[in-house]
Amino acid sequence: MNHTITTQLSNGTATFSVDPSLYPLDALYGAAYIFIDRCFVFLDKDEAGRVVVSLSPKKGPADEPTLQSWAGEFGNELLSCAWRHQISAQNRQVLEQVTSLALAGAMGPPSLDDLSNFDFSSQPLEDPLGIAMSWEEKYKKKTPAAAAGTPAVAAPEAVKP
Amino acid sequence: MNLQLPALAPRLDVTTQAFFRFRQVGKKVLITNYEGFWALLTPEEFERYATGTVQPGTPLHQRLTDNNFFKATYDTRKAADRLWQRRQALTQGPNLHLLIVTLRCNESCVYCHASRAGMDQVETDMSRETAERSIDLILQSPNPNLTIEFQGGEPLVAFDVVKHAIAYANEKNKTAGKQLEFTMVTNMSLMDEEKLEYLLANRVQLCTSVDGPEHLHDGQRKLPGASAHMAATKWIKRINQAYADRGLDPTLYRVEALLTTTRDSLPLWKEIVDTYVDLGCRALFLRPVDPFGWVDKTARRVEYPREDFLEYYRNAVDYMVELNLKGVQVLERYAAIFLSKFFGNDPNFLDLRSPAGAGIGCLAFNYDGKVFTCDEGRMLHEMGDSSFLLGNVTGSSFKDIVSHPTVRSMVLASNLDGQPDCINCTYNPYCGTQSTHNHKKFGSVFGRARESTICAVHKGIQDYLFERISTDDPKVLDIFQKWTTSRPRTHFLQPPTA
Amino acid sequence: MTRLAFHKSLYAGKAVDEAVKLFATHATCELSETEAAWVVQLSAPDARKELRVARELGNFALGLTVQSRQEAA
Numbered sequence: 001m002n003h004t005i006t007t008q009l010s011n012g013t014a015t016f017s018v019d020p021s022l023y024p025l026d027a028l029y030g031a032a033y034i035f036i037d038r039c040f041v042f043l044d045k046d047e048a049g050r051v052v053v054s055l056s057p058k059k060g061p062a063d064e065p066t067l068q069s070w071a072g073e074f075g076n077e078l079l080s081c082a083w084r085h086q087i088s089a090q091n092r093q094v095l096e097q098v099t100s101l102a103l104a105g106a107m108g109p110p111s112l113d114d115l116s117n118f119d120f121s122s123q124p125l126e127d128p129l130g131i132a133m134s135w136e137e138k139y140k141k142k143t144p145a146a147a148a149g150t151p152a153v154a155a156p157e158a159v160k161p
Numbered sequence: 162m163n164l165q166l167p168a169l170a171p172r173l174d175v176t177t178q179a180f181f182r183f184r185q186v187g188k189k190v191l192i193t194n195y196e197g198f199w200a201l202l203t204p205e206e207f208e209r210y211a212t213g214t215v216q217p218g219t220p221l222h223q224r225l226t227d228n229n230f231f232k233a234t235y236d237t238r239k240a241a242d243r244l245w246q247r248r249q250a251l252t253q254g255p256n257l258h259l260l261i262v263t264l265r266c267n268e269s270c271v272y273c274h275a276s277r278a279g280m281d282q283v284e285t286d287m288s289r290e291t292a293e294r295s296i297d298l299i300l301q302s303p304n305p306n307l308t309i310e311f312q313g314g315e316p317l318v319a320f321d322v323v324k325h326a327i328a329y330a331n332e333k334n335k336t337a338g339k340q341l342e343f344t345m346v347t348n349m350s351l352m353d354e355e356k357l358e359y360l361l362a363n364r365v366q367l368c369t370s371v372d373g374p375e376h377l378h379d380g381q382r383k384l385p386g387a388s389a390h391m392a393a394t395k396w397i398k399r400i401n402q403a404y405a406d407r408g409l410d411p412t413l414y415r416v417e418a419l420l421t422t423t424r425d426s427l428p429l430w431k432e433i434v435d436t437y438v439d440l441g442c443r444a445l446f447l448r449p450v451d452p453f454g455w456v457d458k459t460a461r462r463v464e465y466p467r468e469d470f471l472e473y474y475r476n477a478v479d480y481m482v483e484l485n486l487k488g489v490q491v492l493e494r495y496a497a498i499f500l501s502k503f504f505g506n507d508p509n510f511l512d513l514r515s516p517a518g519a520g521i522g523c524l525a526f527n528y529d530g531k532v533f534t535c536d537e538g539r540m541l542h543e544m545g546d547s548s549f550l551l552g553n554v555t556g557s558s559f560k561d562i563v564s565h566p567t568v569r570s571m572v573l574a575s576n577l578d579g580q581p582d583c584i585n586c587t588y589n590p591y592c593g594t595q596s597t598h599n600h601k602k603f604g605s606v607f608g609r610a611r612e613s614t615i616c617a618v619h620k621g622i623q624d625y626l627f628e629r630i631s632t633d634d635p636k637v638l639d640i641f642q643k644w645t646t647s648r649p650r651t652h653f654l655q656p657p658t659a
Numbered sequence: 660m661t662r663l664a665f666h667k668s669l670y671a672g673k674a675v676d677e678a679v680k681l682f683a684t685h686a687t688c689e690l691s692e693t694e695a696a697w698v699v700q701l702s703a704p705d706a707r708k709e710l711r712v713a714r715e716l717g718n719f720a721l722g723l724t725v726q727s728r729q730e731a732a
Contacts, residue, residue, distance in 0.1 A: 025669075029725045034604045040714035041721055043669045045695075051669065056714055080609045083581040095579045098251070098516065102572045105252035106521040106563040108303025114560070 012057060014067035016074075017050040023082045028053075030081035031074055039070060174213030179235045183207070184587035187628040196243040197590030198228035199503065201631045243505060247590070250509040250522065254303035255563065257511065257523035259310050259536050260295055260326060262287045263319035264528055264543070268348050268389055270382045272421050272463050273455040276543030277314055286319045287528040292326040294554035295526040300330070300337040301559035308342045311365075312536070314528075317351040327363050331655060341655040344368060346419075350384050350392035357396075361403055366653045368417040369393050371440065373433035377425055393418075397440050412443070412490070413648055419446050422470060423463040430477035438484065438491055445481075446494035447474055449618055452601050453540040467614045471621035478625065485640045492644040495622050501645040502591040503626070508647060511535075513593040513619075515583075517575035520551065520568030530554040532562050534571060537597035548600060571596040574606040582610035588623045661713040664696035665720060672697055674723035678716045686712040 018028060028051060032041045040056040055070050056062075062070075088095065110118075183192045190207040193199045202210060202221075209215045210230070215222045226234050264285035266277035278285040287295075299307060309330060311323050327343055334341050344366040360367065371393055372378040378390035397416045404414040418437065420426070426433060437445050449470050450456055450463055478493050485491065498510045511518025519535040526532055530553050533539040538549025551557070551565045562568075574596050577583035586592065598615055599608025610616040629637055665675050675697045679688045686703040699716065703709035 026728070029721075029728060030605075032721060033725045036718045036722055037604060040718055042663075042714075042717045043666065043721065044664070045666045045668065076609060076612070077603075077605075080581050080607070084579065084607060087581065087584050088579055091578050091584075095573060095576055098248070098576055098578070099569065099572045101248070102251045102516055102521045103564060103569060105303070106254045106568070107560050108254055108301075 012061045012067070014055045014071045015052060016071050017046060017052045018078065020049065020051055023078055024085055027078055027082035027085050030085070031077040034077055035070070035074060169208060169211055172212045174211070177213040177215075177232060178210065179230055179232045181230055182585060182587040182589065186624055187631050189631045191587055191627050191631075192230065193587050193590055194229055194240075195590070196229065196240040197247060197502070197505070198230070198243065200224055200228050200230065201627065246505065247502075247507045247514075250507075250514070251516070253305075255518075255520075255522055255524050256302070256304045256306055257308050257310060257518070258295075258299045258302070259312050259523065259525040259539075260287070260292065261312050261314070261525065261527050261539065262292070262316050262322045262326070263314040265318045266313055266315040266348075267318065267350060268315065268382050268384050270421075271455065271459050272381065272423055272450050276454050276540055280318070285314065285528050287322050289322065289325050291526075291528070291530045291554060292322055293329050294530065295532075296326060296330045296333060298532070298554055298557075298559050298562070299524075299526075300333055300339060304339075306340045306342075308344060311343070311345040313346075315348055315351065316345050317347050317349075317356065320351075320356055324359065327365070334655065342366065342653050343655070344653075346370075348382070348384075348389065348393060349396040350387070350389060352392075352396045357400065357403065361400075361407070364653050364655060366417070366650070367400055368419065369397065370420065371397070371418040371436065371442070372420045372423075373426060373429055374436050377429055377432070380425065381421075381423060394440055397442070401441055409652055413650055414652060415441060415443060417444065418442050419448065422447060422449050422473065424465045425463075427465060427469055427473045430473050431480055434477055434480050434484070434491065438489055443490055444492050444494055444497070445477070447477055448495075449614070451537070452598065453537055454544070457544065467617040467621070470618060471625070474622060475625050482629070482637060482640055485643075486636060496626060496641075497644040499591055499623055499626055500641050501647070503630075504642070504645050506645060506647075510593075512595055513591075515575060515577040515589075515593050516572045517593050517595060519549075519571050519575070519596060520563060520565070521572060524551075524562065526554065532557065534568060535597060537595065541597060541601065546600075549597060570606055574599070574608075580607065580610060582616070586610075586620075588620060591623065592619050661701045661709050663699045663701065663713055663717060664693070665699070665717075666696050668695075669724070670697060670720055671724045671727050674727060675699065675720045677723055678720040681719060682712055682716045688716075 020028070028043070032043060032053065035041050035055060038058065040054075040058060042054040042056075044052045044054070046052050053074065055067070055074065057066070179194060181192045181194050183190055185191075186201070189201045189203060191199060191201055192207070192210070206215075206221055209221065210225065215225060225231060229235055229240055264276065264278035265280050265282055266273075267280055269277065296309070299309060309326070311326070313319070316323055323345070330341060330343075343363065345360065346368045349369050370382070371390070372381050375388065375390040378393070379388050382389040384392060397418065400416050401411070401414075405411045418440070420433065434445065449467065452460075456463060474495075478496055481491050481493055498508055498513055501508045502513075507514070509518075509522070511522045514522075519538065523535055524532055525534070525536045525539045527539050527542070531539075531542065532551045532554060533542060534549045534551060541548065542550055549567060549571075551562045551567060573579060575594050577586075577589050577592060577594065580594065583589055583592065583594070594608065594610070594613070595615060596606035596608075599613065600606050602613065603609055626641075630641065676690075679690060679699055682688065686701050686709060689700040691698045691700070701709060701713050701716070703712055
């Protein structure tokens with residue numbers, strides 16, 4: 001692993017640097033976030049552009065084995081986060097499908113109460129084919145200016161993804 | 162074993178195989194595919210498969226074709242059917258609902274996972290109103306089959322709440338129309354004939370804890386002034402007899418017992434199995450100790466390296482196989498679950514599936530009305546960590562609870578197709594992880610499989626089972642097939658009330 | 660006086676602002692900016708408290724930065 005670890009016992013902080021070309025920033029944040037409930041975590045950058053991570057104990061001074069252990073565990077977590085980041089990107093579709101299936105399955109179909117409580121005004125509904133429009137509204141005679149500029153039915157390209 | 166992959170590398174041919182993962186198991190190589198078909202190959206057979214030189218018309222070619230290992234003959238429909246068998250439970254919603262009717266317990270156990278309260282702490286009893294609101298939510302689950310499991314503490318301490326919950330659930334189910342079951346996990350020490358009569362009459366399935374022989378059980382589970390082992394075993398025999406007296410099939414209707422393996426259990430694998438067999442129990446669940454509840458404080462006394470657990474497991478299951486060969490019917494639950502998965506009949510065990518069942522397959526309703534993703538999430542709350550709290554029976558709707566961001570995170574985190582290590586693991590189609598365990602041990606719901614004791618145990622057990630399968634001993638295979646047979650216990654379904 | 664320099668490529672400016680607002684009751688904080696960093700000069704009557712507040716503020720700013728990235732994703 002291309003990062004160096006030095007433990008500074010003078011102020012009880014484990015400091016090490018991480019090569020950002022090996023680990024994406026999201027992986028670094030992921031690993032750092034996992035440590036903020038047990039350490040004070042501070043990130044900085046050195047002149048070479050490497051990210052410098054500092055881990056300090058929350059309660060009392062920490063001995064050298066503890067600091068070494070944190071640094072080692074951070075390295076393991078960083079690797080795990082980096083790999084998971086890559087896997088998530090590759091398998092995004094299947095992960096999202098399974099998650100949607102599981103959550104939709106757990107919630108079940110919408111009940112009548114759900115439907116009656118649904119606020120149709122709170123979300124903009126796309127209606128590219130004008131299905132929700134009245135006949136008169138959809139096919140009423142247009143002024144020459146409007147007719148020239150707007151197709152009766154919105155072109156598919158106009159639909160927002 | 163002469164599997165020499167580096168030597169094989171120049172001759173590898175990746176154009177003929179469908180997607181597969183492989184792992185050395187004993188003297189053979191196990192290959193599995195995405196949907197969960199598998200084959201055990203000799204190193205020579207694996208070499209032929211890896212180098213694309215399996216001759217058509219040979220038995221090996223046929224075996225690999227039957228199990229979808231060739232690109233040219235890959236049967237998509239067959240793969241989809243197998244995958245759906247594994248995933249269909251995901252679409253059904255929570256089935257298991259734990260009702261923690263009290264935290265009070267009259268026993269104290271060295272490994273207590275339930276975060277017990279003293280017998281004078283009546284404020285930890287569930288109120289009738291909380292029980293009713295919990296059941297109102299439970300009956301909103303879209304799953305047509307619901308199990309309400311009474312837990313504690315010791316649920317017999319709050320027996321009035323249990324009775325009220327059963328009556329209320331049955332009444333409400335007249336309109337909900339679910340297939341409803343009740344189970345109770347009890348140490349039995351407060352059981353009496355009146356309570357038993359009620360539980361039998363209301364078809365409540367009973368489950369207890371037996372850690373093994375008396376000295377082991379009583380050393381770990383302290384019942385003031387009495388033997389916890391005697392209390393449990395006396396009632397197991399009494400209840401089994403009561404089932405038989407009611408004309409229920411004695412091979413199917415028996416008290417289920419669970420054990421927690423501590424360090425003291427490890428050398429006693431034979432005595433533990435014998436205790437269960439002597440009690441007439443037909444199943445053991447050899448579970449390692451969990452890092453929840455009191456184990457946090459007693460770990461130095463009860464914990465052990467997982468390789469020691471796996472040696473204990475192998476010894477115990479080898480012995481169970483021996484007993485089966487002599488006509489004694491006893492099985493190990495972990496083995497039965499994994500074998501069922503290997504043979505294409507996933508039993509949907511909530512802690513051993515991908516994604517895991519927390520929040521989407523089960524919910525835990527605490528005595529105070531707080532709702533959690535699972536029992537472990539509730540235990541962590543009692544230890545001061547409320548990460549898995551989803552809501553409250555008085556203020557949250559069922560949909561609020563199951564669509565909670567924590568549930569979504571756990572579903573994502575326990576999907577093995579998104580996890581480092583698991584993604585490449587040969588056992589991916591059969592395995593599962595636990596977000597609560599990961600959170601406790603690693604500080605994140607994702608965890609790190611390579612360092613996880615759960616992963617070590619799951620891999621070790623599957624290695625053992627495939628090693629036994631790889632010997633091709635027809636008698637052992639026959640026993641393993643029998644262990645996967647699941648007969649529904651329909652007596653425990655509440656009678657239709659509509 | 661403790662000086663915290665939050666590198667702009669690592670911390671969200673809004674996250675640092677929010678963290679400073681939260682901890683302003685525990686220490687005197689002065690905000691400034693260099694080309695590369697959001698800078699917080701922090702002082703409290705007690706040196707031990709000052710260090711603690713500085714570190715808590717750092718954790719909070721990091722937590723908010725991570726959360727803001729997740730929300731934006």
